[in-house]
Amino acid sequence: MPEPFVVRPREGFVRGAQPVAPVAAEAAPRHPVLEPLAEYLDDPDVTDLFVNGADGLFVDRGRGAERAGRWRATERDVRELAVALIGLGGRHIDDAHPAVDVRLEHGMRVHAVLPPVSRGGTVISVRVPRRTRLDLPGLQAAGVVDAGGRVRLEQLIAARENLLITGAAGTGKTTLLSALLSRVPSTERIVTIEDVAELAPDHPHHVALEARQANLEGAGGIGLARLVREALRMRPDRLVVGECRGEEVRELLSALNTGHDGGAGTLHANGLDDVPARLEALGALAGMSDTALARQVASAIGCVIHLHRGRDGVRRVAGAGRPVVREGRLAMEGLPWA
Incomplete structure (x- = not known):
């Protein structure tokens, strides 16, 4: 014993x-x-x-x-x-x-x-990060996506679609986003912005920016919103915010609406239908009205990919949707996933 x-x-x-x-x-x-x-x-x-x-x-x-x-x-x-x-x-x-x-x-x-x-x-x-970095074939083997879903993800990256990956905590949002960024052509420059750097795409031109906590005197802190603004001066081909959780959503949406295609972000949400409410809450922190947020999101985000962790512990893509504006408010329109 x-x-x-x-x-x-x-x-x-x-x-x-x-x-x-x-x-x-x-x-x-x-x-x-x-x-x-x-x-x-x-x-x-x-x-x-x-x-x-x-x-x-x-x-x-x-x-x-x-x-x-x-x-x-x-x-x-x-x-x-x-x-x-x-x-x-x-x-x-x-x-x-x-x-x-x-x-x-x-x-x-x-x-x-x-x-x-x-x-x-x-x-x-x-x-604890995985010792083996999972790419899209690895995610397919792990059951996160099937063959059709993998093809669809590759098409979204090739088409430079702006993506939002959603799911509850521990559903594999960062893992999936890293795998997707690994499929970006090597000639493109990826700039990622995170509160705590976790994204690790297998890519030769990846620049990671990480927020900084204020010192004991309360000075020197650098938040995500400022880092998004700084990243725009670094000529990114793909601008990525690891997790939207505050006012930085305004800067990200503004960037994605001004020619920065192929960007991405992640968001905590329990389901596709919960995404509009979560984004409205973040928009309120940034001083955006529901109407302004709805128009910005519908214009900026081409596809929302939602992840779910089953009782068997397996993470899976549970569905996909497209943000739309209905009666001045943000809503989700389901997309076929295969």
Whole structure:
């Protein structure tokens, strides 16, 4: 019976507690701060890790979150782990900044929330990138699209259609967008803009811009809206916003309506029918009326591709639509998907 995995920060936490299982010889070198999670980071099936304070660690291997029974940690341990992980990403988390998102080595994404914002203790969420970058054939093999859907996606990229990829959290929006951008001709320049850089297309001319958190004095922050404006001065052939979540939607729509074809973005939405309401909410943050937003979206976006994660854990393209204006409001018109 293996010993329980216990995080012991006061025995040299920053240097890293020893994992239960030894790190595989072929595993890529990683910072010692990540050693408490090494056993799970080395599992090729793991897509997400969730540390819920002293309540324990949960692991998602594509079948939903499952408790990692050998993990043991106190609230103090988990808080120190959160501070170390966020610091490794070049940002800071403390009582004045209790919720922070960072990108670590190898594309790993970490989000942490401290009490009292998180009532049950420090919460850490880790998105683990796939070791193998999936292209469109790989997505077809994984069941995300069938042969007809793959052909349709390739046609959209070749036609320089402006795309919006939607879905709930964990449905594979970033993975699909990276695969699509990998199909962009090598002669074109891709500029991606993200709050935390995750897009990694297999493309020779990809420029990634990442938002920057303000320093302790509240200065130096650079948000997505400004980065979109900066990207327009970089002569992008494909302008991409990794996730629209605020006022940057105005700059993106303006850009896509002024000759920047072949652009893309992602958006959290539970279904195609929910997309208009989500966009209207973002438009309101940018000071846009529902009518103005509807006209901008209908003119800028050629196709909305919606992803869904089934109970079997498989991500699939659930449908596609085209934004239209009906009675002055944004609506979705379904498109055949095959």
